[in-house]
Amino acid sequence: MNKRRFLLITTCGGLMAAARVVSAQPGGGAPRRVGVFSPGGPGADDAILQPYFDEMRRLGWLDGRNVVYDRVFANDHMELAPGLAAELVSRKPDLIVAISPPGSSAVKRATSTIPTVFAVVVDPLAAGLVGNLAHPGGNVTGVTQSIAESLMPKRIELVREVVPGVKQIGLLGNPLDPGSIADQAALAPLLANLGLRMVVANGTNPQEFDASVASLVDQHVQAIVVANGIAVTRRAEMIAQTNRARIPVFGFNLPMAAAGALLSFGPSMTDQLHRAAHLADKILRGTRPGDIPVEAASVLELVVNQKSARLLGIQIPQSVLVRADRVIE
Known part of the structure; x- marks a missing residue:
């Protein structure tokens, strides 16, 4: 089985893309604070979520310089999700990235104003995270791993x-x-x-x-x-x-x-986390989350x-x- 992805790389196109990334580096000022809700614990989740942090770095967001990550861990005890989400919201981050359906739902209930990106969620409509995939509205958008039917x-x-x-x-x-x-x-x-x-x-x-x-x-x-x-x-x-x-x-x-x-x-978790990083990047650069369509995993x-x-x-x-x-x- 081959991944359902087609990449066209040319020397000229690659150089132009690199130039765009450099020219679009986040500017000065105080570092942006990004809250991250992790369903697991620090050790296991660090390895799993690394593609997200790597892609953010590639997009110009350097930890400790222009972005600071504020993380909470549920350690797989999802009954703690509401309290952890409230704690994260109380710190007033510029953006929250929530992994897993329980974590995303808890953050959604905890705030209607802080921009939120969800990831590794099967059905964001059923979960009540958004009312419309193409036009989410509100403060939430993200990446769904649903492939239309059970695998x-x-x-x-x-x-x-x-x-x-x-x-x-x-x-x-x-x-x-x-x-x-x-x-x-x-x-x-x-x-x-x-x-x-x-x-x-x-x-x-x-x-x-x-x-x-x-x-x-x-x-x-x-x-x-x-x-x-x-x-x-x-x-x-x-x-x-x-x-x-x-x-x-x-x-x-x-x-x-x-x-x-x-x-x-x-669905590839790396693909989903890369997509989540791109959505976070758009929001940190000024796009409203409600104007960003929910993306669906496309790589199996x-x-x-x-x-x-x-x-x-x-x-x-x-x-x-x-x-x-x-x-x-």
Whole structure:
């Protein structure tokens, strides 16, 4: 599978683009303060969100010089989101970047005036973040990772290709996450038609998530598909549990595959965070967020971890390898 992106690079065009970036460097004055709501903890989220900070730097926003980041971390305890959002708003930043649906919704409720950019959100309309994708109005815009329909059926196709004869599939879900609910709804009839059994284990915080992984291991599922965002920051712990039981994990983004999931397939987080940085840049330069259309993820990534395949004793079919955007050896 190739990424759905086409780049045209010419020497002249590249030089002109570089000149535009230099000429549009943010001016003097006090550094702009940008609040960042992170769903996970400082260690895990620093690595995941780095593409956002890297792109901001490329756009001319230098941490400590013309921009200062003010961060709060939910450590995967989304019941803390309202309080953290209120705390962030009380510091009166020039802009807030909110990652995840709960964090974005909490910030939306906490302020109707501070410009806000959301990212890694499945359905901003259902979440009440904006009333219109093309013309958001208000103080909020952002990047949605929705690809119009659940990608879970595609992930199940990959499971069946890689684990022939699979009969029992575990699903890590989160009943508080609209995207997880949509994935479960898409998966149930599909597995029933295929004669496969779905074992659901839900978790709404890190402790419940770890217990849900252990539950699937105890029930001897033959593969696990992930539909819970907590897996992103608990990925190392999840993979440690499943590897001991020799159960392959099928995730939804590169960080999970890099941590040891056998495969991942889903919208590119790097692409989403780069887009969020460009929206933040526009707002910091004077564009009203309500005038900036919500952008949709357009880059899908299939990542294969061959190291995990060898550990699990699984032979990845050539038909999957040739479609992969990245293979981790």
